[in-house]
């Protein structure tokens with residue numbers, strides 16, 4: 465069996481017993497790494513001064529080596545905060561208005577990808593299978609190929625791939641497309657993303673599909689497919705079932721004083737549609753004044769990317785928005801929105817999902833959205849809640865029992881809240897069962913195995929050259 469080499473911006477390090485941190489991706493990829501042995505490489509989270517050499521640390525746990533590279537502050541500013549999070553993230557989420565392209569930052573992005581490649585090459589063995597994750601590292605395969613690496617290399621994009629009209633606003637889109645074609649397998653979250661990717665190739669006459677999962681572009685064939693990421697479904701269901709034991713969940717239930725709970729859980733990111741959700745909740749309260757005191761929205765929103773200006777701006781906006789709605793609609797004994805920036809533990813989160821009659825997942829665009837899946841996995845089979853889901857989340861391609869909304873349509877989302885709250889038990893159970901069966905079958909282990917199986921069979925254009 466070939467060794468697996470995983471590369472991602474950050475590495476989820478295990479605890480002292482070798483157990484991975486909670487989180488579907490970390491658990492599933494660790495399971496694959498434990499089986500085959502291998503390496504997980506990424507940024508250490510540490511920065512050094514411009515003049516100092518950046519360090520490389522290796523930690524060994526059983527058959528897995530964790531290889532952590534430091535970056536300079538300039539690397540971090542240009543590669544991570546700059547090009548990845550202020551250019552690629554907004555453009556891939558169709559927010560051209562928020563993209564701030566600067567050549568220096570782009571140069572830093574390619575420089576860090578070169579650094580990763582230089583550090584990885586000496587560690588590679590000829591049979592290693594390499595799996596690269598996400599938009600931070602698109603050029604990595606091209607950099608490895610330049611250094612003579614002929615191994616199988618796969619790439620998985622966790623965020624959406626935009627349509628050609630949007631992508632072409634990125635000044636270096638041709639390089640990004642060519643670099644992606646250096647992988648043996650390019651994996652996307654949904655068939656829509658895959659279609660967009662092929663559409664970009666077609667638009668520029670660089671290539672096209674030759675069959676469902678093979679693309680011919682820039683003179684060679686490579687595999688491209690949709691691999692919708694899953695969660696640890698059974699584990700979430702188990703956590704949620706015993707979550708009543710967590711004191712925080714009990715306290716929450718008591719403090720609701722009989723009012724129904726709706727929940728939103730998101731990194732504080734402009735792609736998640738948090739303000740649109742608050743607008744819709746307010747519209748619902750305005751239209752249904754008899755619900756005053758009977759409905760509470762818990763919005764869990766840990767801070768994210770606070771070094772990026774657009775994120776600080778949106779944090780301030782969401783805070784002001786919650787304050788405004790609470791001021792206008794709240795009473796001395798009822799706060800309509802409970803807004804929490806604290807990060808909660810998974811057992812508490814699963815308990816809160818289960819307590820909530822409605823899960824509100826309203827991104828303006830999202831690669832998948834794991835919260836939608838976690839909400840479903842956490843429900844009580846005898847009395848499940850209802851998922852209100854944006855049609856612009858990748859999860860909408862799978863979770864067909866949700867109540868779908870367009871987050872830009874505030875009236876529609878407000879009406880969906882009403883519909884979810886009033887939905888009869890038999891309909892809720894039937895919708896939930898369908899989605900839960902799907903999530904049990906298509907969990908994160910399935911995702912990981914499907915990707916790696918297909919990578920092991922992908923056409924190998926580099927071996928021959």
Ligand code: GDG
Pocket residue numbers: 622623693729730731764766806807808809810813830831832833834835838
């Ligand atoms: C990217 C793509 C794609 C949130 N708050 C807490 C907490 N969370 C956890 C959730 C969930 C995860 O964070 C968020 O996952 P999402 O999928 O919603 O979003 P991104 O971070 O944007 O992830 C996305 C994903 O990659 C995977 O491919 O689905 O589309 O953007 O797991 O539970 N977890 C805990 N406490 C919190 O307060 N423990």
